[in-house]
Amino acid sequence: MSTAYWCILIAAALPYAWVAIAKSAVPGYNNKDPRGWIARQDNYRVRNAFAAHQNALEAFPAFAAAVLMAQLAEVDPQRVTWLAMAFIGLRILHGVFYLAGSHALRSLSWFGGIACVIALMASAASRLAG
Template sequence: MSIAYWCILVTALLPYLWVFIAKRSGERYNNRNPRGWVAKQEGNYKVQRANAAHLNGFEAFPAFVAGVLMAQLAGVPTDTITPLALGFVAARILHGVFYLADKHSLRSFVWLLGMLCAVALIVLAALRVA
């Protein structure tokens, strides 16, 4: 089970990688007003995309954590949980990479794959308990 827990840690930290990239990609980052700084980076699409990947990482995180913990508590086999957790992490990394590269179709596809991994964990837990 520890691999899935490490996956939770990676996905918890991943949004900070994307925001680090955003802050390094724009003009003189201002930590006194970070949201105002991002708003002023209108023409800098790398900053905007990295910031969006950052926010989306936080949006996807709760469903994944719930899925891993629910699956574990429901007794779903580790051999089932681990590949879904690793699949989610891979999808989230690719999601950020495709966001930065402005590959919208690929970004949407890997977002869907990641969300399917999280949903599968939740459904497997629900079926196990029922």
């Protein structure tokens, strides 16, 4: 189960990796007004990296809750580990596809990630129901 917990840590750190890319994509980042600076950028890499940052922040709570739910429900640890690792791989791809401007692959990786979350939550719910 410790691998799944490491995956929670990685998922928590991913948004900050994407925002670091956004802030370093063009010179002149202004830490006095970071949101205003982002809003004024017309560089697609800045916008896409920041969007990946926001989406990673949005995805984190459900993933962390799903892993913890599965652990508390005593779902098979190997299943939890594989789903958690798949989520991380898909979320990394999601950010990469965001940066590359590959909309279809980005959406596909997003869907795969949410499917992992749903599978973890459903596994926990069915374990407790039966």
